[in-house]
Amino acid sequence: MRTTLPSMRAAFYEQRGDSGVLQIDEIATPGPGVGEVRVRLAVAAVNPTDWKMRSRGDDLPAPQIPGMDGAGVVEAVGPGVDIGRIGERVWIYHAGYQRRWGTAAQFTVVPARQAVHLPDGVELDQAAALGIPYITAYGCLLCDGPIEGQTVLIHGGAGAVGHAAIQLARRAGAHVITTVSSSAKGELAIAAGAHVVIDYTAPDATEAVRRAAPAGVDRIIEVALTRNMDMDLAVLAPHGVIVTYAADNDDPTIPVRALMTNNVTLRFAMVYGFAPALIAAAVAEITAALASGELQPLPFIRFPLEETAAAHDAVEGRVAAKVLIDIP
Ligand SMILES: NC(=O)c1ccc[n+]([C@@H]2O[C@H](COP(=O)([O-])OP(=O)(O)OC[C@H]3O[C@@H](n4cnc5c(N)ncnc54)[C@H](OP(=O)(O)O)[C@@H]3O)[C@@H](O)[C@H]2O)c1
Incomplete structure (x- = not known):
C-alpha cells in the first residue's frame, strides 16, 4: 500500500537572485532516507550564507529550501537510525548545504548526526541559532x-x-x-x-x-x-x-x-x-556548554515563515541581532 505524506509549508527558490526569488507554498514533505532523521522544525535561524547561496552559484537542479540552522523535534527516522530518537528535541546544523532540505520549512531531513540532542531546559530559539556561528x-x-x-x-x-x-x-x-x-x-x-x-x-x-x-x-x-x-x-x-x-x-x-x-x-x-573530527569536537563542546547553562544568545529579531524574504534582507542589511524565522 502506498502512503502519501501530507504536504508542508516551506520557503523555497527555483532560481538564484535577490530575495524576490523566494516563494512560500505547500510542497511535498520529504521522507528520511538511510541514516537520516526527519525533524519537525519550530524555529529556523538565518545566516549570511543563506542569502549568499540564494544569490550566487550554479543553476539549481531542483527547488531549494534555504537555511542551515534550526531547532525542533525528531518526528521520523530512516533505516539504520535508532527509533528511540523519535520525540527528541534537537538543534540542526548544515541542513541546506548541498541538500535541498533547508530549515525554512515545517520539516527537514538531515543525516542523523546533524540533528544534535538538546539538553533539557535549553530554549529552541537559542538552539536554532547555534549551528553556523558556533x-x-x-x-x-x-x-x-x-x-x-x-x-x-x-x-x-x-x-x-x-x-x-x-x-x-x-x-x-x-x-x-x-x-x-x-x-x-x-x-x-x-x-x-x-x-x-x-x-x-x-x-x-x-x-x-x-x-x-x-x-x-x-x-x-x-x-x-x-x-x-x-x-x-x-x-x-x-x-x-x-x-x-x-x-x-x-x-x-x-x-x-x-x-x-x-x-x-x-x-x-x-x-x-571543516574536518569531520573538528565538527564533532565542536558539536560536543557546544552541547556541553549548553548543558552547563553557560551559553547565552544574542538578542533575536523574528519573522514569520511567510516573511522569509524580509528575514534574508535583514541579514543582508547586517541587522545587529540574530534573525529567527518562526515556523507555523
Ligand atoms: N567561513 C565560514 O565558514 C563562515 C561562517 C560564518 C560566517 N561567515 C561569514 O562571516 C561574516 C560574519 O558572519 P556573522 O553571521 O557573524 O555576521 P554578523 O552577525 O553580521 O557579524 C558581523 C560582525 O562583524 C563586525 N565587523 C564588521 N567590520 C568590522 C571590523 N572592521 N572590525 C571588527 N568588526 C567588524 C560587525 O560589527 P559592526 O556592525 O559593529 O561593524 C558585526 O558585528 C559574513 O560575511 C559571513 O558570511 C563565514
Whole structure:
C-alpha cells in the first residue's frame, strides 16, 4: 500500500537572485532516507550564507529550501537510525548545504548526526541559532590545538560568530580581547565574557589592544581582514595566527615581509570544509556548554515563515541581532 505524506509549508527558490526569488507554498514533505532523521522544525535561524547561496552559484537542479540552522523535534527516522530518537528535541546544523532540505520549512531531513540532542531546559530559539556561528567559532579558535592561557583577539564581538567565539574562547581558558563599534555592542561582548572590549572605530584602537596585550596576541579571529590588517600586524605576537572566516569582495594585498618577519600564520576557515573530527569536537563542546547553562544568545529579531524574504534582507542589511524565522 502506498502512503502519501501530507504536504508542508516551506520557503523555497527555483532560481538564484535577490530575495524576490523566494516563494512560500505547500510542497511535498520529504521522507528520511538511510541514516537520516526527519525533524519537525519550530524555529529556523538565518545566516549570511543563506542569502549568499540564494544569490550566487550554479543553476539549481531542483527547488531549494534555504537555511542551515534550526531547532525542533525528531518526528521520523530512516533505516539504520535508532527509533528511540523519535520525540527528541534537537538543534540542526548544515541542513541546506548541498541538500535541498533547508530549515525554512515545517520539516527537514538531515543525516542523523546533524540533528544534535538538546539538553533539557535549553530554549529552541537559542538552539536554532547555534549551528553556523558556533561551529565556525569553535573551528577558528581550536583548529590548531588548545588555547588555554593564550591571548585571543576576536574582531566583531557582537556579531554572530564573534559573540560565539568570545564564549567558547573563555570556556577554553583564553584571555579574550574583542573589538566592537558601539557601546551597546560592547555590553553584549562583556556579557558574553570578554575581558577587554575595544571600539575599533576609535583612532587609538590599535594602541588600546597593545596596552591590553603588551606581549602581543597569540591568535586573531578575523571578520574583516583587509580593513584590520594593519592593526593585526601591529598587535600580533611573533608566531601568532590570524584566522579569517569572512570575505567581502575586498581582498587585501598580502604584506609578505611583515608577515614573514614575525613568522605569522595566515589561515582561512570555511565551516563547510571543516574536518569531520573538528565538527564533532565542536558539536560536543557546544552541547556541553549548553548543558552547563553557560551559553547565552544574542538578542533575536523574528519573522514569520511567510516573511522569509524580509528575514534574508535583514541579514543582508547586517541587522545587529540574530534573525529567527518562526515556523507555523
Ligand atoms: N567561513 C565560514 O565558514 C563562515 C561562517 C560564518 C560566517 N561567515 C561569514 O562571516 C561574516 C560574519 O558572519 P556573522 O553571521 O557573524 O555576521 P554578523 O552577525 O553580521 O557579524 C558581523 C560582525 O562583524 C563586525 N565587523 C564588521 N567590520 C568590522 C571590523 N572592521 N572590525 C571588527 N568588526 C567588524 C560587525 O560589527 P559592526 O556592525 O559593529 O561593524 C558585526 O558585528 C559574513 O560575511 C559571513 O558570511 C563565514
